[in-house]
Amino acid sequence: MAQKPLSHIGIIGAGAWGTALAAVAARAGRKVTLWAYEPEVADSINRQHLNELYLPGIPLDTSIRATTDLSAVSANDALLLVCPAQALRSVTGSMARHVKPGTPVAICAKGIEQATGKLMTEVVAETLPEAVPAVLSGPSFAADVANGLPTAVTLACADDALGEALVEAIGIPAFRPYLASDLIGAELGGSVKNVLAIACGIVEGRKLGASAAAALTARGFAELTRLGVALGARAETLGGLSGLGDLILTCGSRQSRNMSLGAALGEGRDLAEIIAERVTVAEGVATAPAVVALARRHNVEMPICEAVAAIVTGEASVDDAIGGLLARPFKREA
Missing domain, CATH: 1.10.1040.10 (N-(1-d-carboxylethyl)-l-norvaline Dehydrogenase; domain 2)
Known part of the structure; x- marks a missing residue:
């Protein structure tokens, strides 16, 4: 069965990198819902189309919708996890019951869990066991990406069809994901x-x-x-x-x-x-x-x-x- 297009992207974390990825997904023509921890950040994005706290001065697509409600983001076609690495277990645990089985979940946080020594893929395997993990990582400053400057990254996923669907969902000429299958190496x-x-x-x-x-x-x-x-x-x-x-x-x-x-x-x-x-x-x-x-x-x-x-x-x-x-x-x- 052919993989259906991923038309609605949920992004968990409205820091600089999460906001930049929201901008990329919107430019790729996707419907984007962005979860913010801080109510003032969500309000700024929705009303002013700016994230003045984390990515000041860069206008955002007016179609990006921000929310502080995890359940409003978690049931989307694909999820990008962009919260801090040390908060990943808590955040994904809170959203687990809203995530549909088989949902592609791209880990964009870069770190190792200090309390357990586990990689982010290991954390997600425990908290979102029915999701399909991927890793998005590479040389990418948030401001460069948000400003539309050329950037290339690795997108690693063990499921080739889902990996290709993720590339199609967020790839644009100025943001080029290169597909791989080595999640450990990428993260x-x-x-x-x-x-x-x-x-x-x-x-x-x-x-x-x-x-x-x-x-x-x-x-x-x-x-x-x-x-x-x-x-x-x-x-x-x-x-x-x-x-x-x-x-x-x-x-x-x-x-x-x-x-x-x-x-x-x-x-x-x-x-x-x-x-x-x-x-x-x-x-x-x-x-x-x-x-x-x-x-x-x-x-x-x-x-x-x-x-x-x-x-x-x-x-x-x-x-x-x-x-x-x-x-x-x-x-x-x-």
């Missing part, structure tokens, strides 16, 4: 790169130079690949848009929440103060200790991620963490 790249971006930000904030930033990015990618392969991901997925592509973007610009947070740490600022002054979430902070715990369970060495975890948990100062990495013994590259 792990987006999760680990956030941790590595904090490290690259620290390099910039401490003024350690472009050479150090390049070395850290390359060695960080080696860590990401080791963990991914140990978990069953494909090396070609990790070397694609959702892995290397996202790493390059996130580690190279302070437009990245995680990179800018790392830069502030490198400049000597206090983590709690940095977080308190932001309305957005830097997922790498919570993901760093979860990545390290996951790597240890699989006997994978990840010294850069360990250094970031030590910094954000207060176990090491920035200077001590940098010194520890530079004092490591010389070894073969591979």
Whole structure:
């Protein structure tokens, strides 16, 4: 039986990325319902067609409807989960009874659950067991996407027909999803790169130079690949848009929440103060200790991620963490 078109897209999370994806789906001609946690965000989108809190200054299609009612979003043809990673279990648990069996659910959150060490696909398998999971991930700043600038991402789904239907539902010339079947590789790249971006930000904030930033990015990618392969991901997925592509973007610009947070740490600022002054979430902070715990369970060495975890948990100062990495013994590259 042919897969029916996905004409009504529900988006869970009206932060910058969720709002940008709502803009893309509307441009693709879909009916879009966007769930917002904050009533003022939903009101701004519906009345002014702007999300001034998370994506200021970018006009939104007037057809996008925002709501604070999860049940109004959950029964749509397809769902994009764009809430923060650490809130995914709570949000999907609350919407579970409204989601129809067989609904494609694309995970757009990038992180690892800190309390359990589980990947986002594992969380969704527990909370939405009758949904069909997919992962949407890749190098994509929300403002670029919302402004219609060219972007390419990975869309991973084990069900080819549903994956193709999702690509057709949200793909437009300026937003190009590349279909894959490796969900672990697609989601792990987006999760680990956030941790590595904090490290690259620290390099910039401490003024350690472009050479150090390049070395850290390359060695960080080696860590990401080791963990991914140990978990069953494909090396070609990790070397694609959702892995290397996202790493390059996130580690190279302070437009990245995680990179800018790392830069502030490198400049000597206090983590709690940095977080308190932001309305957005830097997922790498919570993901760093979860990545390290996951790597240890699989006997994978990840010294850069360990250094970031030590910094954000207060176990090491920035200077001590940098010194520890530079004092490591010389070894073969591979």
